[in-house]
Amino acid sequence: MILxxxxxxxxxFLILIYNSLIxxxxxxxxxxxxxxxxxxxxxxxxxxxVSVVKGYMDYEKxxxxxxxxxxxxxINSNVSEDETIDIDRDLTKNIRSLWGTVENxxxxxxxxxxxxxxxxxxxxxDQISAARRSYNASVNEYNNAVQMFPMNIIAGxxxxxxxxxxxxxxxEEKQVPQYRY
Amino acid sequence: MxxxxxxxxxxxxxxxxxxxYINDEIQKVDKIKTKNTAPFxxxxxxxxxxxxxxxxxxxASTNIFSWGxxxxxxxxxxxxxxxxxxxxxxxxxxxxxVDELLIKMIGLLNPNLKFSQEDYVKQSIFYRSGLYTxxxxxxxxxxxxxxKLGQTNVMMSHIRAIKYEDRYYxxxxxxxxxxxxxxxxxxxxxxxxxPDIAGQSFGNIIGNWIQEINPRQExxxxxxxxxxxxxxxxxxxxxxxxxxxxSPAIMExxxxxxxxxxxxxVSFVDNRVFIAFPSLxxxxxxxxxxxxxxxxxxxxxxxYLKNMIDIAEVITSELNLNNCIWTxxxxxxxxxxxxxxxNSSKEGEILKGSFVYITFFQAMFFSVLYGITACVxxxxxxxxxxxxxxxxxxxxxxxxxxxxxxxxxAGLCIIPATNFAIxxxxxxxxxxxxxxxxxxxxxxxxxxxxxxLGVCLNFDFISTILxxxxxxxxxxxxxxxxxLMKCVEIDYKIHEPKE
Numbered sequence: 001m002i003l004x005x006x007x008x009x010x011x012x013f014l015i016l017i018y019n020s021l022i023x024x025x026x027x028x029x030x031x032x033x034x035x036x037x038x039x040x041x042x043x044x045x046x047x048x049x050v051s052v053v054k055g056y057m058d059y060e061k062x063x064x065x066x067x068x069x070x071x072x073x074x075i076n077s078n079v080s081e082d083e084t085i086d087i088d089r090d091l092t093k094n095i096r097s098l099w100g101t102v103e104n105x106x107x108x109x110x111x112x113x114x115x116x117x118x119x120x121x122x123x124x125x126d127q128i129s130a131a132r133r134s135y136n137a138s139v140n141e142y143n144n145a146v147q148m149f150p151m152n153i154i155a156g157x158x159x160x161x162x163x164x165x166x167x168x169x170x171x172e173e174k175q176v177p178q179y180r181y
Numbered sequence: 182m183x184x185x186x187x188x189x190x191x192x193x194x195x196x197x198x199x200x201x202y203i204n205d206e207i208q209k210v211d212k213i214k215t216k217n218t219a220p221f222x223x224x225x226x227x228x229x230x231x232x233x234x235x236x237x238x239x240x241a242s243t244n245i246f247s248w249g250x251x252x253x254x255x256x257x258x259x260x261x262x263x264x265x266x267x268x269x270x271x272x273x274x275x276x277x278x279v280d281e282l283l284i285k286m287i288g289l290l291n292p293n294l295k296f297s298q299e300d301y302v303k304q305s306i307f308y309r310s311g312l313y314t315x316x317x318x319x320x321x322x323x324x325x326x327x328x329k330l331g332q333t334n335v336m337m338s339h340i341r342a343i344k345y346e347d348r349y350y351x352x353x354x355x356x357x358x359x360x361x362x363x364x365x366x367x368x369x370x371x372x373x374x375x376p377d378i379a380g381q382s383f384g385n386i387i388g389n390w391i392q393e394i395n396p397r398q399e400x401x402x403x404x405x406x407x408x409x410x411x412x413x414x415x416x417x418x419x420x421x422x423x424x425x426x427x428s429p430a431i432m433e434x435x436x437x438x439x440x441x442x443x444x445x446x447v448s449f450v451d452n453r454v455f456i457a458f459p460s461l462x463x464x465x466x467x468x469x470x471x472x473x474x475x476x477x478x479x480x481x482x483x484x485y486l487k488n489m490i491d492i493a494e495v496i497t498s499e500l501n502l503n504n505c506i507w508t509x510x511x512x513x514x515x516x517x518x519x520x521x522x523x524n525s526s527k528e529g530e531i532l533k534g535s536f537v538y539i540t541f542f543q544a545m546f547f548s549v550l551y552g553i554t555a556c557v558x559x560x561x562x563x564x565x566x567x568x569x570x571x572x573x574x575x576x577x578x579x580x581x582x583x584x585x586x587x588x589x590x591a592g593l594c595i596i597p598a599t600n601f602a603i604x605x606x607x608x609x610x611x612x613x614x615x616x617x618x619x620x621x622x623x624x625x626x627x628x629x630x631x632x633x634l635g636v637c638l639n640f641d642f643i644s645t646i647l648x649x650x651x652x653x654x655x656x657x658x659x660x661x662x663x664x665l666m667k668c669v670e671i672d673y674k675i676h677e678p679k680e
Contacts, residue, residue: 130425
């Protein structure tokens, strides 16, 4: 009888832990899909950007080509999560380098349409970074759960592995601007 | 310091002429006032003394006299209140002059800003921030500054929000500077950044647990900035949006702002940022228009306003609000305007009263009211004693205990009675409870002490009342000196606030 009760309690806790793990994993997936939404928004803007910039820029054609290629890879429906993370990182890096070169083209800087596009892209960039941080927060919660005792036993039993973080590669993003007060 | 002095001379030089002009005007009105009311008060006091005396002598002729003087006192009292109202009207043009002076001062600080001493950020806007959800019973404020700071529309004022615990105890929900500004990003939901009281007092794990069982609709957002998480707790309708608003840079800046003005609470609602600074010393700093203007006071007012604008400037520059592409502050300004027109038509939940400045002179009015009430009650008790034919009761009356009880009752009645009188005669305000408590303390305890002294020394009725008057005047003097009768601006509620 006592044995039965003990087994009952143990199964109850097993179910509880398993469900909480699943909940957290779904949370991770959910926040990943919201990153996708913003990434798609950015992909939609890229052709416009390329067409506006093309007329002005002669030397940075290579950057534009990389951006276009990355977009092509990104909108492909069967990309894995890891690949999406990589594409996003590269795209962010390249767009940033493009902004850096804009300084050399005063005509482009005066173009109203370009300025609007730049503002829109920067805004989406902020949104993506927010979504990324949100994803990282849920990954953190999930990973904590997967790696902590006793959840790690159950996670190992059902083959749940820690998820990968969205790494913030570019230096600008890592560094919080320094303010002098 | 030298810089400050130079700046002071420069600023004061610009407004010196205005101050002198206003002071001249005030002096003119002051003369009219004292000429009219001083003999009046004297007669009133004389009559009440006569009434007291006659009440103490039990003959038929003085009995009539005592009732007659009672009626005269009542009539005089009514006329007295009318004179007070008349006087308030005379101060109206001066009020306008003072307002203009203050607007000029704000203009010197920043020509794009507008200012109103009596106005404040409206309650509906305060509620909309979502920072304070408790039902507010008393909501007031002053020193509203609004306009364009750089390219950002800002609006800020001092706000005091009070709720009643029960009939006698109030709890201040918020007393400080409240600010609204446009935010440079667009968002739909509500994000709240509140001081992390649970985490700071219970530690990380238990604090976190407490945070999660929050009564709000919004969910808890855990951000990656450790320092930020220690100081604040964030709730938001949308996890991603919260992170969109609270970018690493913004978090860093909010931490800096929090360090500077301890204990801030921030909310992001409807593309606006609402910031509450409860720690900022926000006393009711209004320039009275019934007293001669002190240049020292004007300068501290200038510094007070400058301080407020400095805060707004720190916020707009730190949060980079000037980068804003969107402008929808008009909407909130419209709401403010709408409320103002609504109030003037008496349909709103709050009817804003004009200023009352309880000067020493007006305090005398309270004491007279106090004395008269005491007289009336003692006369009543005297009549009771006569009717009873009981030696003991008569004896007690004659010993002056009657007057003691009467004054005690009068002391308890004084504040409700004045409020009632003020309401009956159409002033749109009442004495704020917190001031009234202190005032009644002074008016009650000190004279009662004097009375007790008189009774203990076994004086007769008249000689017990003398120390009472002396002590009452002393009490009023101390009350005036301790600024207990300073400017009190009160909202007079017609309806209960909806909540």
